[in-house]
Amino acid sequence: MSTLREVLEKHVHDGPVPGAVGLVARDGRAEVLAVGGAGTDDGTPMARDSVFRIASLTKPVTAAAVMTLVEDGRIALDDPVAPWLPELAEPVVVRTPDAPADDVVPASRPITLSDLLTSRAGYGFPSDFSLPAVRLLFDELKQGSPQPRGVLPPDAWMDTLSRIPLLSQPGREWLYNTCSDILGVLVARVAGQPLPEFFAERIFAPLGMNDTGFAVPAEKLGRFTGLFRPGADGGVELVDAPAGQWSAMPDFPSGAGGLVSTADDLYAFARMLLGEGTLEGRRLLTPASVRQMTTDHLTPAQREASGLFTEGQGWGFGGSVDVDTTAPWNVPGRYGWVGGTGTTAHIVPATGTAAILLTQLEMTGPTPPLPMRDFWQYAADA
Structure with missing residues (x-):
């Protein structure tokens, strides 16, 4: 079986990915590794606390925010x-x-x-x-x-x-x-308050997600990674520099893809979903709310017609749910999603597993790229 280092370095040192942070955890014990560079002009190496644009990994966070309002009785x-x-x-x-x-x-x-x-x-x-x-x-x-x-x-x-x-x-x-x-x-x-404020108050502060938000403040730009897309001849092209699009609060805070975050912040969110993270003795969401989020709600016909799920997945609230083992890395009940900026985060409630991979290389389509597939296989085998 490959090590996490071998999985990441295969695509960083021997492939097109500028850098990566991988985290695989089970039962509260996390293996974390940073390899490669942050993709900045000064050659900053990738670090465990490097900040990434997480794109559609925002969706589960938005769903969790909605469920806090449901639990408050403000909407059903x-x-x-x-x-x-x-x-x-x-x-x-x-x-x-x-x-x-x-x-x-x-x-x-x-x-x-x-x-x-x-x-x-x-x-x-x-x-x-x-x-x-x-x-x-x-x-x-x-x-x-x-x-x-x-x-x-x-x-x-x-x-x-x-x-x-x-x-x-x-x-x-x-x-x-x-x-x-x-x-x-x-x-x-x-x-009755702006989305960034609500997220900060009800999700990020309680979970200790101190590096997650819709923009990167000036004092943290030194930890912010560059964003790239595949270029000609196997190279990469810069899409957004650390001082670019995310260096100031946007007019539209996107609940679909606007957040930046780190591996440890996303692990804190994953631990909440797994029931391991508490707030002064109580959970951010009840087990019933988490089950609703992490349960497939689509009919077989809707899964078949979706056009984007080709590997045995359905959809919960804000993320996909593995419903069969069509792909070798699928685990029934695995919940999470991928981000078009080269990110992925999943949990497996039955085993208490969390798996998070953050890179800065954009996806070129809906099919998960090879680095994600290799990482998922490693997490499934761990």
Whole structure:
């Protein structure tokens, strides 16, 4: 069996990944390793506390924030969201997926909180990004790769969303990404405070996630990594430097992909989900709420039609759930997700396992790249 060092160095020293931090833990004991460089001009080496753009690993955090409001009794899973999101009070749906965006019919029922948590509200990405209603998500809402400085503020963003039709009727189809951004706006409105403040107060401070947020303060920029994409001839190209997009608070704090974090902060979040982290003797979320988050809510037909799940996965709240062992690294019940910036974090509730891999090399599509697959295999075998 390979060691964690061998798994990481295979893709850093012998491959295109500039650097990586890997963490694999079971029963509260963590193995952590940093290899390579942070991808900065001064040649800073990668470190355990290096800060990364975690992209879609934001989604489980947003789902957890929603569940704190559910536990507070401020909103329920079956509640329509229109009282807080009046922009979605009268949604319309394109008549067929490939229809023009103005060829619409009324939605068959209101959008509920459960629809948003399971990404089945009717907004988001199918396998075909060229559909007219989907193109509007990219062109008008700037959905896709995180661009903190290029997105409208929440109220203007929601006003724009209100003029974009649903791609499918509420509850019918799993569609990626957009529902988590809507949830971020919903959390702020239900809580009556900006999303970064709510996350800091209800999630980050209680769990000791001191390096997680929607921007990197000046005193921490020395630990912030560069972001790269695969370039020509096996090399890499810089996408964003430490002093770039995440060096100031964005107008739109993205609940789908806006956070930065570290391996240890994400491990603190994972330990909370595993029931190992407590707050003065009580859990951040009840076991029942965690079970709801980490349980697959899709039908077999919805999993089959999703277009993005090809390796035995369903979807919980904010993350995927392994439902079979199609891939050798799948573990039934494994919950978590991947980030397009080259990040991945999962837990296995049955074994108390957490596995976190942070790199700075963007994914080129929905299929997880080889470094993630090798890391998952190592974690499954550990």
